[in-house]
Amino acid sequence: MGAKLNRHITRKVFWLLCIIIVAYSLLPLISFQFAKPAEKSNNNQVNVEQIEKNEGSYFSFIVFGDSHNGLFTNDASTLKLLWHMNREDRFRKVPIDFVVSVGDVSLDGSRHDFKAWKKIQNLTKYPVIAAIGNHDDRELFKEFCGDNQFAFVNRNSYFIVVDNADDAPDVEWLEERLKDGQRYAHTFVIMHKPPCDPYQQEWYNIDNAPWAYNLRKLLAKYHVDMVFAGHKHMFRCQKFDGVDYVTTGGGGMLIEVPESDGGYLHYIRVMVNHDYVTYEIRKVSPPLWLHITYYLAKEALYWARNWYGSGYIFGKNKTIIEPKVQGLNDQEYWFERK
Numbered sequence: 001m002g003a004k005l006n007r008h009i010t011r012k013v014f015w016l017l018c019i020i021i022v023a024y025s026l027l028p029l030i031s032f033q034f035a036k037p038a039e040k041s042n043n044n045q046v047n048v049e050q051i052e053k054n055e056g057s058y059f060s061f062i063v064f065g066d067s068h069n070g071l072f073t074n075d076a077s078t079l080k081l082l083w084h085m086n087r088e089d090r091f092r093k094v095p096i097d098f099v100v101s102v103g104d105v106s107l108d109g110s111r112h113d114f115k116a117w118k119k120i121q122n123l124t125k126y127p128v129i130a131a132i133g134n135h136d137d138r139e140l141f142k143e144f145c146g147d148n149q150f151a152f153v154n155r156n157s158y159f160i161v162v163d164n165a166d167d168a169p170d171v172e173w174l175e176e177r178l179k180d181g182q183r184y185a186h187t188f189v190i191m192h193k194p195p196c197d198p199y200q201q202e203w204y205n206i207d208n209a210p211w212a213y214n215l216r217k218l219l220a221k222y223h224v225d226m227v228f229a230g231h232k233h234m235f236r237c238q239k240f241d242g243v244d245y246v247t248t249g250g251g252g253m254l255i256e257v258p259e260s261d262g263g264y265l266h267y268i269r270v271m272v273n274h275d276y277v278t279y280e281i282r283k284v285s286p287p288l289w290l291h292i293t294y295y296l297a298k299e300a301l302y303w304a305r306n307w308y309g310s311g312y313i314f315g316k317n318k319t320i321i322e323p324k325v326q327g328l329n330d331q332e333y334w335f336e337r338k
């Protein structure tokens, strides 16, 4: 009788502990509801002015993207990322000058979403810069974040924030900025949509767009060090003509890509040391409650699909599907930039 009661109590205590641990991971989300948003005047222009006062050639900055704030799942993930970002300076080795978002700061461009983003900004201890994404309403972006296209100097480096929320950017404007950037040791370009496909098993199909090809040639011509983009909710680094293209879209939005292919929450920390540029990926696990309600299920789905295949037992899968775009092999843009 006593042993049975003991087992019963142990089981109850175990489940109670589980509930407490999971509930504990929800706490930041609760306090976030009462957090104060940053002032609208705390925008791109104001932060750039502050950044441009920095001097020296040894610094760090943080890049992330696609936080899509305004949905509780995304806010919870961004808050966890933020906790890690705000600890990046704890070793006092190198100043962290700013944080930049590569766009899609809002879930879908509503005023409510932008207010959530401004709360995230207010909780960030470094100056925040934001690029515009395709989900960010233009008028509201201007109201909450300021300029959508600009360039600035930080110490020995030149940063160009490009608006390509609608695909092709303003190339003439960009080329002028790239010329300006030649006076500095490094040039970094920040845009929302990568001019390449970070993931081939995906519908995002920009690799065969002339603007993307030409843009890569242009960025190589001016020896850009690194290009940061998002749009795809994953991490991937690719190199074209000596330029690193980092897709960093793991800033909060629920991720669909398998973890083994880069589908995880993360941010990038870049370190500039005079002539050298290095970066590290900071992979952050989701909040526990989100891990058990979404991310484990996502991985399980991919695991099951991989294990079972997609009808490989009975299906022959022999139909050849032509690309949607015709004439890919006989267009001049594949060979030289006009």
Ligand SMILES: [Fe+2]
Residues within 6 Å of the ligand: 066, 068, 104, 133, 135, 231, 232, 249, 253
């Ligand atoms: Fe996005």
